[in-house]
Amino acid sequence: MFTPELGILAAMAVPLIGALLMWATSRMPDLRDAITLATAAVLLVVVLTILPHVLAGARPTLALFTVLPGLQISFTVEPLGMLFALIASGLWIVNSLYSIGYMRGNGERHQTRFYICFSLALAATMGVAFSGNLFTLFLAYEVLTLITYPLVTHAGTDKARAGGRIYLSYLMGTSVAFLLPALVFIWFVAGTTDFTPGGILQGKLGHNGTAALLVLCMFGVGKAALMPFHRWLPAAMVAPTPVSALLHAVAVVKAGVFTVVKIIVYIFGVDNLAGSGIGGSADWLVVVAGFTIIAASVVALGADNLKRRLAYSTISQLSYVVMAAALLAPLSIIGAVMHIAAHAVGKITLFFAAGAIYTASHKTEVSQLDGIGRRMPITMGAFALAALSMIGLPPAAGFISKWYMLSGAMAAQQWLGVVVIAVSTLLNAGYFLPIVYRAFFVAPAAVQGHDEHPHGEAPWPMVLALGLTATATVLLFFLPDVPLALARQMIGL
């Protein structure tokens, strides 16, 4: 019988086995790429088999090792992890399709290594999603950092390595210097690091202790890219676009904000943080996240390189999640969870589009995109839809998450949050709409006819992939039931 506990194991084992098979078939690219797709499909099926159990209220648990008393490597599926695993495994299929088009279209080297590392990264992501305690999460988080390093530096150039070093040192540095001491301290205070509804720190720490621990935790999760520890994200954009798309729009950065939400909800406890004794110890986080939202948007406004603009947009959008969680209002936390999903599908579409533009026309700067929508209507159409989602307009998923965040902020009378969301919406529009406008309404520069080689859409797997994710962005607007149900379960509504 395929129990959900077995499903947890399978969710991590399937990508590992897939990686082995890819290694074995490295000399047969067609078979290897087929295995990539098959692995992704099997993984999604496995994750889907767990979903009904979680929706029904079950919390399947799998304990593997007891490293030290009270310190286990164990996995538990709760609603948030379920959602994260669904998003990552679902988008991996689409991304594999896209990767195959991209890697072949650009004739990249070391393709087998690329697919193997990708597969292993997904295994680590499943580990992050399903971890039953902070200790296990920390481990999977570090594995994810390490295994994505070869992907970031895939090009093997000095520039790629320099970017990779920044990537590695920021993520490793913050997690070891801040999150690890926080982990030890949490265990020291609470005797456990298990993710428990309501948190495990009630009455264990005073106001200052809580605030200090929260600082360590929040800056320790470098993947959430809270300023001033955000620079790894633009640096990681030296990676091939499929990597930026899946890892730096979905798996890695979402592992960051996922961890942030997990820590706030299951370690500190929302009620505990908002409670009377230590009330206000999370206020600083609203300010820092709000600042990150605005500042990153301003930088994005001035960035001409398309991937760089998207990277700063990601930094800004990630802080939405952090801020929404820090507002500590039930509605805003639903918004945070929804935004993890909404931003994932939206941002992956944008990266897909950027990669498609690069593959078809080798253009990387926003200023080169005049009139490109006429040559690549599907790509730019999808881009426009995803941009709407980023801004938070209907009919795109971003609208729903922003709606909940705003409602939560108002309900909690956190006016700073309200203002930040309003201003940043304008800024988002300010850096996304000009791209759409250029693509469709500005005539292409007709001067240098000789180096403007004619091109149409990118290879079909890429177009199919970005079409699918753009559709998902809209679908999530009309059918947000599953993520909403999971979000409500998480906060116990």
Add this chain to the structure above:
Amino acid sequence: MSVMAHLPALQVVVPLMAAPLTVLLRRRDLAFGVALVASWTALVIAVLLWLQVEAGGTLSYAIGNWPPPWGIEYRVDRLNAFVLVLVAGLAAVVLPYSRASIEAEVSSEQHYLFYTMFVLCLTGLLGMAITGDAFNIFVFLEISSLSSYVLIALGRDRRALVASYQYLIMGTIGATFFVIGIGLLYLLTGTLNLADLGRRLALVDNPRPVLAALAFITVGLSLKLALFPLHQWLPNAYAYAPTAVAAFLSGTATKVAVYVLIRLYYSVFSDAQAFAIVPTEQMLLILGLLGAFAASTIAIFQSDLKRLFAYSSVAQIGYIVLGISFHSVNGLTASIVHLAMHGLAKAAVFMLLGGVALVMGGTTLARVQGLGYRMPFTSLGIVICGLSLVGVPGTGGFISKWHLILAALERGQWWLAFLIVGSSLLAAAYVWRFIEAAYFNEPRKDIGDARVPWSMALPALLLVAASVVFGLYSSVVLESARAAAVMLLGPR
């Protein structure tokens, strides 16, 4: 049953008798056979002793039936039973490895002498650990030291001679200081039995000679255990010695010296007033921390992996001493666990590097480029041991580092916890240098097609596996170490 009763004596006598046997046999295969039987027997005895101690508490054995404190007492308690298993275990794993390893590194007419010196060194280390007599410690210390000077000098690289000479000078100074300290204690109390010394020292009124003894012993042992800044002999000795010797010594020699330090501090000086007058704990704390930081930093800038990991040893010893300085159950537990975890990981690294030198023709970072593709298992093994040195969860090093941090938190010293974690980042940096060379470079073209023989690969991978297994199933090591720590700090 009578054999069981004599196990403490046999623990030392078996390898001691094997030494002259290897010389008499002269044939290197026979010598190897004798040494192998002796070291494996020693391991069996050590495990039996450990089981007895776990079951029934401290064992006392009077050599020649002269009752202590007049005769020499061999005394096995939870602490040295642990150390005995570690030393004998590493010897039992390194010895099969050495057969193929010295083939390339030691000229063949000296092979039987290698085994002679190896079992003698083992004898000395086991003797230091098992004996309950202060002067006897000195005798075994000299046996182990003299044989290790010879072992290091056996290296083909001419620099091995200089390294051995350097170690000889430093080691002799250390041993002399140690024996002066022991002499002072004898003058004060009229006894050499450690347990007896501890009792009588508490009754000594005049603290000045006790302080002098403490100072001599501390400095002498610090030289032997390579506590920063008395570590200068170690990097050269490990880098130029035959690999099997580096592997064995890195896992055992400094560890036994640490054991003696713990033993003297906690069983002999514990009740004396000396610690109240001189801030020994703070001194050890500062030196341990300095060692961890300075040596890790130096390691980052090494271009030869053997030297890199040798400096890493100095840093790791810093952690062990740090744990001792905490004077708490968690701190001591961390130190004792780290004796084992670092011993396993570091011996494994040096054994793997022996294979690397064989195949790649050297162990500099330039030569190991692309190692991850040329020797995937060896390379992965070094990475795993490196992670254990960093203290990554899932490896043995994590268990000790966790307790070290806990001990710091217990004292309310937040900054110390951060410093420990920060120094781990330095360790991560030097391990990363290897990873970058091994995995993010094209394999070199000028590498022959030599292969690592199984007799070298298997023992090394066994230790790597042990590093992981003890990281995931820590309870045996941890319980044993904790029991030892509780016993040392025991009821006053």
